[in-house]
Amino acid sequence: MTEAKRAPLPHDFHPPVASFDVVSEDVAEGAVLQDAQVQSGGNTSPQLRWEGFPAETKSFAVTCFDPDAPTGSGFWHWTVFDIPATVTELPAGAGSGKFEGLPEGAKQARNDYGTKEFGGAAPPAGENHRYVFTVYAVDVESLGIDSDTPPAAVGFNLRFHTIGRAQLVAQYEALAEG
Template identity: 40%
Template sequence: MPRRLAIALTLAAGLAAGEAQAGMWLSSPDLAADGTLAAPQAWDRDGCGGKNLSPALRWGGEAPMAKSFALIVMDADVKKGFRHWMVFNIPAGVHSLPAGAGAADGKGLPQGAVQALNDFGPKGYGGPCPPAGQTHRYVFTIYALNKDTLDLNPDQPAGALESLVLSHALDKGRFIAKSPRFDAPPDKAKPPEEKPAVKPEATKPDSGKPDSGKPEPKAAPAPKVEQVPKVEQGPKVEQVKEPPQ
């Protein structure tokens, strides 16, 4: 086979593989033109002033044998990743999620879909809240799976559930969104709870014990010990050595 033809066939095979891998897609109408998430999608606690609304999503182009979908959203700029949203058992006929579908009650999800614990701790969507002055990248990935439903416990650690998804994935589509920190306005930020001041305990100058303000109880008198009369010893008897035999 001529070398030029072999190179052409190799390139064609590579393009075909790339097209097959990029066949599935995922997008969101809630992203800005530069791919940035808006304030409503940000976390609403810990000093961040968003509304914690998951963005609307839509996808397609999955492998024809796909039986269900799973969605994972991860912060790519945290070591080992930080999972913000995990949804499983999305029926194969569903190709979109409305804005706010990631609420903890799960009412916006299609029937049968299950949300698992994210790395914040609760179930449902947890919006971006990077450290002050930083912008992080958030990877939204939809997986086409070879099973109708995954046999899982939604209270399992997020990493174990992600491994289960990857073991059944046929295809995937993804996009990367950026988000800065959206700080809560000072007048709306919840101040930290103030703990009541602890009143120092007063001590008496000599005792070194805390003064409760009440008179100290008198010590009980020591029990009277009766003197035992001394017993006089009898006269000392000297031992007499016997004469040798």
């Protein structure tokens, strides 16, 4: 997939907000995802830690989105919201369907695979996709929605409550068949 054909990143059309830092022991900016973050590998959500967010932050949300998926609307791999403002790190595997590692009160929405967990990278063979891990600083303790809310609707709510944003963009290419 050439750069000219790539979809915009998910926040290109949102109002500007404060930026802050997110780092990971498992994902690096521009790097290739490890097998642990691939659907056919470990299917494990990465460790993420953030700092420098706005002082008025009342909660956080974390998403993983593939803007290059051949759907016309991208692909949501992970959506967690209503993370308490006192939490500034999620351990690797927090996105499991068992909800271990998620802080009390956090909600995990259904991904585009149809499960309430992190769904690893799985681009079509021969395609290189970007995976945008975003941490949102939110101006309310709760978005007022439940875990059955579709990821796009969670994103809609975040659009109006985000006061800061940090992101890591990694990539993964499935080997061409044959």
